[in-house]
Amino acid sequence: MKTLYLSPLQLLDDGFAAAKQMALPWLGVLWLTSLPLTFLQVHYWMTLRHLGVEAMTHGDFLFHFSLLITAATVPALYGRALFVRQIASRHGGEKAAGELRWRLPSGPFLSYLSLCFFLDVTLYILCWTFVFIPVAWVLSALAAAIFPRLQGANLVQAVRELLSVSDKILLLALLGFVFLCAWLVACVNLYLGIEGFLWIADGVAGWDLTVWQQILQPESFFEILPAELLPYLLIFSAAWLLVLPFWLATLTIYVESHRAQTTGEDLHQWFASIRGSKVA
Amino acid sequence: MGEVIQRQFCANHPSRVAHALCMDCKKTVCQECATRWEGINYCITCLEKRRVAAAPSASMGGWALLLASVTVLFFAKSKLMAWSAALMVAFLEVE
Numbered sequence: 001m002k003t004l005y006l007s008p009l010q011l012l013d014d015g016f017a018a019a020k021q022m023a024l025p026w027l028g029v030l031w032l033t034s035l036p037l038t039f040l041q042v043h044y045w046m047t048l049r050h051l052g053v054e055a056m057t058h059g060d061f062l063f064h065f066s067l068l069i070t071a072a073t074v075p076a077l078y079g080r081a082l083f084v085r086q087i088a089s090r091h092g093g094e095k096a097a098g099e100l101r102w103r104l105p106s107g108p109f110l111s112y113l114s115l116c117f118f119l120d121v122t123l124y125i126l127c128w129t130f131v132f133i134p135v136a137w138v139l140s141a142l143a144a145a146i147f148p149r150l151q152g153a154n155l156v157q158a159v160r161e162l163l164s165v166s167d168k169i170l171l172l173a174l175l176g177f178v179f180l181c182a183w184l185v186a187c188v189n190l191y192l193g194i195e196g197f198l199w200i201a202d203g204v205a206g207w208d209l210t211v212w213q214q215i216l217q218p219e220s221f222f223e224i225l226p227a228e229l230l231p232y233l234l235i236f237s238a239a240w241l242l243v244l245p246f247w248l249a250t251l252t253i254y255v256e257s258h259r260a261q262t263t264g265e266d267l268h269q270w271f272a273s274i275r276g277s278k279v280a
Numbered sequence: 281m282g283e284v285i286q287r288q289f290c291a292n293h294p295s296r297v298a299h300a301l302c303m304d305c306k307k308t309v310c311q312e313c314a315t316r317w318e319g320i321n322y323c324i325t326c327l328e329k330r331r332v333a334a335a336p337s338a339s340m341g342g343w344a345l346l347l348a349s350v351t352v353l354f355f356a357k358s359k360l361m362a363w364s365a366a367l368m369v370a371f372l373e374v375e
Contacts, residue, residue, distance in 0.1 A: 117353035124360035
């Protein structure tokens with residue numbers, strides 16, 4: 001809580017610093033728990049692409065596949081909750097007890113799980129409006145960020161908590177836009193990185209990588225549905241995994257700063273820092 | 281012969297003189313580490329334990345309701361995901 005107001009630049013700086021501090025092991029935990037969900041989602045898109053119009057006649061198959069994806073959401077949400085809790089405790093100057101670090105309180109975790117499922121259900125009902133897609137994206141990350149503040153098994157309290165931190169719409173929209181740009185930049189960088197690797201592998205090592213070079217041609221990269229979807233889906237997903245820790249860390253810092261502003265804790269700390277500097 | 285009173289120090293800050301005695305763990309703590317709750321002094325660790333114990337716990341009904349809602353939302357989410365994906369692909373293909 002360095003500032004008395006919520007500045008987007010300060011939040012981004014603090015979020016970046018917090019995510020960097022979490023490098024081991026929490027960043028790894030976040031990525032490992034998110035991997036099954038990411039791979040299943042990519043496979044789902046590929047299956048839909050292959051089924052085409054026939055997808056309408058494969059309702060049962062798609063439902064069972066969706067059940068698998070929803071099940072894979074649980075470890076992904078567990079990883080997010082662990083990561084966010086560590087950032088919140090470090091930000092508040094606390095140090096979690098070693099033996100308790102892997103355990104999450106079951107009540108708040110169930111509340112968080114149901115809140116995320118509720119947001120997903122709302123998204124699937126309202127996705128045709130298009131406006132709700134970015135809103136749901138921000139809200140689902142905010143749901144993770146409020147996890148350390150949840151108490152007991154109560155979905156209503158979780159929804160109230162989420163709504164109470166969602167009042168700074170402009171600031172949240174700005175942060176969302178920044179991270180959307182960051183994701184696009186990460187996509188391009190990953191793509192260029194793979195291209196560079198192929199170029200080196202072909203030129204220096206002499207491997208035959210013609211197939212991959214055709215797949216990753218720049219003209220097919222900008223098509224909406226390129227013929228070879230898989231590499232691009234993998235690049236998009238990998239770029240999202242790179243951006244995710246910073247996105248979660250920034251929103252956690254936002255929630256903690258919001259709480260400090262609401263309770264007056266920021267003024268208390270500001271006064272303490274002034275008094276400390278006067279004594280020094 | 282009078283009894284010698286020994287000066288005690290804080291369990292967390294050995295250089296600081298003890299100010300209070302934690303009524304749970306009986307450790308001596310300095311002014312900064314001691315917190316008075318309902319008229320009784322506690323150290324930070326014991327106060328945290330009491331805070332966790334005093335946290336509102338959900339009733340059995342609350343737990344059952346939450347578990348039921350998680351289960352319902354789990355299946356509803358999966359069903360809606362399948363429907364919306366099939367509709368979206370069909371729409372894109374027709375377009």
